[in-house]
Amino acid sequence: MRLSRENTGGLHVSLRGMTDENSNRKSHLVTRGLAAFGVGALVFFGARFLIDFFGSALPYAMPSKNEAALDSEEFIQFLSLVTDGTRRHSRVTRLKNGSEFYPAYVHAIRRAKYAVNLEAYEFLEGQVGDDILAALSERAAAGVEVRIIVDALGSFETRNSYFDGLRAAGGQVCWYHPLHWNTWPKVNNRTHRKLLIIDGETGFIGGADIADHWLYPTSVPVWRDTVFCVEGEAVAGLVSAFCENWLESSGEILSSSKQFGFRSIPEGIESFVVSSTPHGGGTQARILFQALINSARKTIRITTPYFLPDRSAREALVAAIQERGVEVQILTAGRHIDHPMIRRLSHRSVRRLLRAGAEIFEYEPAMIHAKLMTVDGMWNVIGSTNFDHRSFALNDEVNLAVLDRQLSATIEGDLLDDLKQSSKLTLSDVGGNTLLAEEDSIIDHIMRQES
Secondary structure (H helix, E strand, O other), X not given: OOOOHHHHHHHHHHHHHHHHHHHHHHHHHXXXXXXXXXXXXXXXHHHHHHHHHHOOOOOXXXXXXXXXXXXXXXXXXXXXXXXXXXXXXXXXXXXXOHHHHHHHHHHHHHOOOOEEEEXXXXXXXXXXXXXXHHHHXXXXXXXXXEEEEEEOOOOOOOOHHHHHHHHHHOOEEEEEOOOOXXXXXXXXXXXXXXXXXXXXXXXXXXXXXXXXXXXXXXXXXXXXXXXXXXXXXXXXXXXXHHHHHHHHHHOXXXXXXXXXXXXXXXXXXXXXXXXXXXXXXXXXXXXXXXXXXHHOOOEXXXXXXXXXXXXXXXXHXXXXXXXXXXXXEEEEEOOOOOOHHHHHHHHOOOHHHHHHOOEEEEEXXXXXXXXXXXXXXXXXXXXXXXXXXXXXXXXXXXXXXXXXXXXXXXXXXXXXXXXXXXXXXXXXXXXXXXXXXXXXXXXXXXXXXXX
16 A cells, blocks of 8 residues: 555654654653652651651650659769769850850860860851851960861851861861751751860850851841850860761771870769760760759759750650659740741640640740750759751760859859840740640640650
8 A cells, every 4th residue: 555645644643643642641741740759758757847846755754753862973973973073073155145255166266275176056157157267266366286076967057168278277167067968867867966175174054156147246146155165174074065966077086195185173063974965865964954853952043045855855854744843944936936846846745734734935026046954053054966867866966964053053044134135935835726726736746655
């Protein structure tokens, strides 16, 4: 059979139409596949977000009640052993807000003779960062060993070239867990430690990183925070925490004699560094908080920017109130919080605490970023740990546990001043959608599944 020119033209048009139809079908399948992938990714990362803040939490049960006095040798020994903290004597000075701690940083750096080690989750470009880098660069050029660890995610917006001047002066800068294709399994493990160590003799520990919003009004009011200057034996524990992350970041073990100029001051106050890193879903920081909450007899006072207690912490706080008559006060971030969703989730997780009689306040003037706890007016926990699952189970953190009534009086005096500028939460403030408002709902279901 022969095809005419007219027939072959029609066949050509028909084949072209079939080709276009097949192409459109393939394109549609690709689009649907990409959409499904996108939805799956959203579900996956959404689930990871919830798990990061609410699970997977160990029970942290303490079946044996502590009968020892909290300032007794027995209790001090117990607390140091369960948190793997070496008992040391130190002097601890409180520095309130960036107007006090940043000038202290620069002054201490400029006095350095041997070594300066700095570790931060956020080291952001700006005037504060410029001043710190200028002081570090001057010391590095003078022959002082200068090392910086910066978290790659927390300081994502900071250019690597920002540190070129320090490197040219002889300083070393390492990024903690940089975001590469082969580092994704560790993407959730960040260093949240905030450390500055001078000559192995003086250290700074607290809630603040390096950024302008701790000192200057930016698009937000100046943040409220607290840092502590530590002198004496406990600085050795801070150096140890830095050494751990320096090894992870650079592959080097710090071994220079310039790093270890520790001073013994036996007249200092009882203290020990609690350095925590994720392993098996639990950390020494979480043990420290749980042990002190379970042992409190009179007061528990917590300041934290993000208050997302897991079930064990909620039960321990409720038991402290109802069974031992402990006064529980919690100060957390209010309307100026930098992560509004966390505030909403926090509201939905504290209803049982409010019913039990806990007093929960939200700081009004600005973002509050301090991480503090006092127990019975004698034990103090200061450092980098937020009261949430991310800090307790995913981040590298460092805290200092201090037994000192005078320091407690200072911290609680600051808390009293902050409470005067805060609003007290009521049950009606944290109401709303009952599906998410009660602990025994989706949030607690997630926690049960992940525990």
